[in-house]
Amino acid sequence: MRRVCVGLLCWVGGLAAEPPPSEAEWSERWAKDAVAAEAWLREPGEQAAEPTEWAAWAGFLAERASDADARGHFELELGLAQRALSLAERIESDQLAARARNGIGLAQWGLGDYPAAVASFSPALETFAAHEDWTWAAGAASNLGAVFHDSGERDLAVEYYQRALDYDRLGESPPAYVAETLGNLAVVWFDLGDAARAEELEREALAMRIEAEDTVGQAMSYNNLGDRALRSGDVAGARRHIEEAVALASEADNAYLQAGLQMMLAAVQARGGELAEARRNYEGAMAAFVEVGAVAERASFAGTFGEALAAVPGQEAWALEVLSDSVAELEAQGRRDTLEEKYGQLIELHRRLGQDEQAWTAAAKREAYRREWNEERMRQRAQFLNVLFAVEKKDRELERLELAEAQAAAEAARARALRNGWAGAAAVVLVVGLMVAWRYVSVRRANRQIEAANRELAQANADKDTFMGIATHDLKAPLAVVRFGLGMLRDQWGPRLDEGGRTLLADSERAAGRSVEMINAFLDAQLGRQGGEKTRLRPAEVVARVVTDVMPVAAAKGVVVEQEVAAAEEIVTDALRLERVLSNVVHNAVKFCREGGLVEIAASSDAAGWTLRVRDEGAGFGQAQASGAANAVGHQTGLRFSMQLAATLGGRLEVGNRTDRSGAEVRLSLPKLPANQRVEA
Numbered sequence: 001m002r003r004v005c006v007g008l009l010c011w012v013g014g015l016a017a018e019p020p021p022s023e024a025e026w027s028e029r030w031a032k033d034a035v036a037a038e039a040w041l042r043e044p045g046e047q048a049a050e051p052t053e054w055a056a057w058a059g060f061l062a063e064r065a066s067d068a069d070a071r072g073h074f075e076l077e078l079g080l081a082q083r084a085l086s087l088a089e090r091i092e093s094d095q096l097a098a099r100a101r102n103g104i105g106l107a108q109w110g111l112g113d114y115p116a117a118v119a120s121f122s123p124a125l126e127t128f129a130a131h132e133d134w135t136w137a138a139g140a141a142s143n144l145g146a147v148f149h150d151s152g153e154r155d156l157a158v159e160y161y162q163r164a165l166d167y168d169r170l171g172e173s174p175p176a177y178v179a180e181t182l183g184n185l186a187v188v189w190f191d192l193g194d195a196a197r198a199e200e201l202e203r204e205a206l207a208m209r210i211e212a213e214d215t216v217g218q219a220m221s222y223n224n225l226g227d228r229a230l231r232s233g234d235v236a237g238a239r240r241h242i243e244e245a246v247a248l249a250s251e252a253d254n255a256y257l258q259a260g261l262q263m264m265l266a267a268v269q270a271r272g273g274e275l276a277e278a279r280r281n282y283e284g285a286m287a288a289f290v291e292v293g294a295v296a297e298r299a300s301f302a303g304t305f306g307e308a309l310a311a312v313p314g315q316e317a318w319a320l321e322v323l324s325d326s327v328a329e330l331e332a333q334g335r336r337d338t339l340e341e342k343y344g345q346l347i348e349l350h351r352r353l354g355q356d357e358q359a360w361t362a363a364a365k366r367e368a369y370r371r372e373w374n375e376e377r378m379r380q381r382a383q384f385l386n387v388l389f390a391v392e393k394k395d396r397e398l399e400r401l402e403l404a405e406a407q408a409a410a411e412a413a414r415a416r417a418l419r420n421g422w423a424g425a426a427a428v429v430l431v432v433g434l435m436v437a438w439r440y441v442s443v444r445r446a447n448r449q450i451e452a453a454n455r456e457l458a459q460a461n462a463d464k465d466t467f468m469g470i471a472t473h474d475l476k477a478p479l480a481v482v483r484f485g486l487g488m489l490r491d492q493w494g495p496r497l498d499e500g501g502r503t504l505l506a507d508s509e510r511a512a513g514r515s516v517e518m519i520n521a522f523l524d525a526q527l528g529r530q531g532g533e534k535t536r537l538r539p540a541e542v543v544a545r546v547v548t549d550v551m552p553v554a555a556a557k558g559v560v561v562e563q564e565v566a567a568a569e570e571i572v573t574d575a576l577r578l579e580r581v582l583s584n585v586v587h588n589a590v591k592f593c594r595e596g597g598l599v600e601i602a603a604s605s606d607a608a609g610w611t612l613r614v615r616d617e618g619a620g621f622g623q624a625q626a627s628g629a630a631n632a633v634g635h636q637t638g639l640r641f642s643m644q645l646a647a648t649l650g651g652r653l654e655v656g657n658r659t660d661r662s663g664a665e666v667r668l669s670l671p672k673l674p675a676n677q678r679v680e681a
Contacts, residue, residue, distance in 0.1 A: 062096075065103040074110035081107060098127035102140055109143065112334065114151045115383035118144065134171025138164045142181055145188075154188055161185045175212040179205040183221060190228055193536040193572040198228065216257060219248040223261060226268070230308060231570065235271045242268050256297075259288035263301040267308035275315070278305075282322075299329035303342055310349055310567050320349045339369040344541035348567050351544070363548045482512050491556075537575050539610065540565040543601060546582045554590045554599070561590065563601040571610050573670055577645045581653065584642045585614050585666045592618035593663070609651070609671040620657040620664045646670075 065080035081103030088096035105120030121144045128137035145160035165181045167173075182205035190198035202224055209217035226241030242264050249258050266281035282305055289298035306322035309315050327342045343366035350359035486509045494502060543565050554561050589599045597617035604611050639655065646653035651670035658665050 062099055062103055065100075065107070074107045078104060078107035078111070094127050095131055095133065098124040098140075099136065102136070102143070105140075105143060105147075109147050109150075114147050117147050118383075121147070129167070132170075134167045135173055135177075138167035138171065138173060138177060138181070141167055142184065145184060149184075149188055149191075154192055157188045158185065158192075161188065175208040176214050176217055179208040179212070179214070179217055179221075182208070183224060186224065191536070193534060195228065195232070199225075202228075215248050216252045216254055219245040219252065219257060219261065222248065223264060226264060227304070230264075230268060230271065233569075235268065239268045239272065255288065255292045259285050259292060260297070260301055262288060263305055267305045270305065270309045270312055270315070273312070275312075278309075295329075299326050299333065300338070302326040303330070303338070307345060310345060316349050316352050320346065320353065323349065340366055340373060341541070343369065344538070344544060345567065347544050347548070348540055351547075351563070360548070360551075363544075486512060534572055534574055536570055536572050537578075538567065538570055539578070539603060539612065540567045540569065542575065542579050542582060543603075543612075546579060546586050547601070549583065550586050550590050553587070557590070557593070558596040559590050559593050559599055560597075561586075561599045561601070565601065565603040565612070566605075569603065569605060569610070571670060573649050577649055578670075581642045581645050581649075581668060582612070584639070585653075585668070588639070589614050589616040589618070589664065589666070592616060594618060597663075609669060611670075612668045614666045614668075615658055615663060617663040620661060621655055 062081065062084040065077045065084065081100050085097055085100035085104065088100050101120045101124040105117045105124065108114075108120060109117040121140050125137055125140035125144065128134075128140055141160045141164035145157045145164060148154070148160060149157035161181055161184050165178065165185070168178045168181060182201050186198040186201035186205065189201065202221055206218060206221035206225075208214075209221060222241045222245035226238045226245060229235075229241060230238035242261065246258075246261050246265060249261050252258075262281050263285035266278045266285060269275075269278035269281065282302075286298060286302065289295060289301070302322055303326040306319050306326055309319035309322060312319075323342060323345055327339065327346065330338055330342065343362050346362045347359050347366065350356070350362060486505065490505055490509070494505065497505065543563055547561055547563060550561065553559075586599070586601065593599055593616040599617075600613075600615045602613050602615075643653045646668060649670055651668060654667045654669070656665055656667075657663070
């Protein structure tokens with residue numbers, strides 16, 4: 001959600017946008033020929049040459065930049081806002097310059113340059129706040145929150161959305177602005193896994209929109225509630241909310257909003273089994289997005305529909321077609337932040353359709369995009385920190401000026417006292433004034449330095465852990481291929497090798513095995529040391545990654561791995577620890593399964609929680625293995641540590657044998673997050 005400020009007012013862009021007012025000349029030009037009007041704005045010769053008119057021209061260009069933003073013409077918006085900034089700087093108007101920077105930030109955000117957008121919004125926000133221009137400050141803070149949310153920095157998104165809410169209330173902003181910020185906060189908290197808090201914030205936003213008779217805003221709130229209900233499996237609740245949103249949107253002249261709601265209605269109908277109606281609305285929404293020029297947004301909405309369709313038994317082929325088209329558009333747009341999740345869904349659909357080769361190809365692409373996105377996030381994070389530290393440095397300079405002003409005021413008071421013959425009083429005033437001012441500024445500076453140092457240390461540690469985690473995880477995939485190739489070489493060509501060749505081959509296999517063991521040991525140490533981060537995730541995607549890793553070993557033994565995990569099921573837990581537990585369990589199952597045997601992975605859920613069972617056709621557990629004794633063999637590998645990790649997730653890992661004694665069975669049980677529990681990021 002974008003918030004654009006025009007003149008002395010603000011208006012909300014995106015789904016709830018209404019065009020801002022414009023001068024008669026601009027309205028006339030735009031009505032006659034929009035293309036010619038844009039060309040006229042691009043001509044620098046149209047600017048007034050007289051300095052007395054620069055302020056008026058700067059304001060006019062800023063408003064035309066807002067018109068361009070409403071229509072998604074971000075390059076035009078950037079040029080107009082930069083010209084407005086140039087004029088504002090000529091007349092040394094810091095408030096007008098801040099408004100121009102806000103427009104520049106909006107354009108940079110629309111063009112996908114998140115660090116540049118943060119660098120534009122941040123000084124604008126500081127200027128608005130310094131002048132107590134709360135409405136504009138709220139808009140800049142809200143835009144910063146949205147940029148941080150889009151770039152995956154959810155903690156910063158919460159911080160700036162909360163600042164926007166505080167500024168809105170300080171400036172007694174219209175209810176529509178407050179409701180918008182509440183809705184944005186609800187989205188972030190839902191992504192962080194706190195569904196209860198998200199519901200509370202969205203309901204508060206809806207109540208304000210109803211009171212303000214904001215029809216478009218109400219439709220947006222009902223859409224958000226419906227989307228969350230659909231993701232949690234409440235199809236009836238989702239239908240109720242989406243149909244309410246559709247009814248409200250029909251009263252508003254907003255084609256973009258109507259197209260999005262038509263797609264959401266198609267998703268609800270698909271989950272409800274109304275496939276003919278779902279197809280009609282899906283195709284209608286896709287055409288509507290093209291008609292309103294929202295091709296970029298079409299890919300995201302289509303992905304939502306494909307995700308809902310994938311949860312319908314028997315519709316895997318259609319879901320695969322929809323998601324493949326969505327992924328192709330997202331790739332063309334460079335949306336690496338969403339491609340990892342989408343490729344996970346494609347992998348699951350390929351497997352369900354028996355398309356193993358396509359699943360492997362999709363898995364390779366997902367890993368590539370995961371690496372690219374992690375690298376991009378680390379670069380962006382460094383740039384964000386540089387911008388935020390620069391703002392802190394400016395704050396310290398302001399503190400220095402405040403101290404100088406306090407010293408000057410104390411000196412003036414002393415001079416006045418001396419003129420009146422109160423030398424003693426003057427000395428006291430001077431000393432006390434200097435002590436108070438120095439103490440105040442020193443404490444503030446010390447606190448800021450400590451906070452900055454702590455943030456730098458925490459960030460450096462987090463970046464190091466992220467890098468090491470990515471590096472070790474990425475090493476496992478090629479090593480698995482190497483081990484698979486060595487195994488195939490041994491089976492097919494081993495008898496033809498001489499003694500030296502067989503020895504070299506055996507040494508290579510042992511070395512590759514030791515490398516995997518060292519990587520696993522490092523991951524175990526990292527997981528044992530770190531506190532972990534709970535997020536909302538789909539277990540099916542975690543299982544798919546684990547199965548992909550184990551396939552080379554399974555293929556070498558002729559072991560078939562079958563999985564039955566609901567694609568739409570969601571839980572809140574630590575993704576890395578869950579993947580490590582499942583990896584240990586599944587690798588052991590394949591390792592000790594008989595050649596040509598079957599490993600089954602199945603999941604179920606109920607009100608108490610989520611349970612996954614892994615069964616193999618091996619020798620099974622003995623009493624020592626089942627108890628987790630240190631000297632146990634076979635399945636004991638990693639078992640004790642897996643049990644400890646499961647406990648840190650609030651769950652339990654239980655081991656035993658199948659009832660028919662035909663192999664081992666391991667059961668992982670995880671609780672569902674209570675409605676009132678907050679997920680810490």
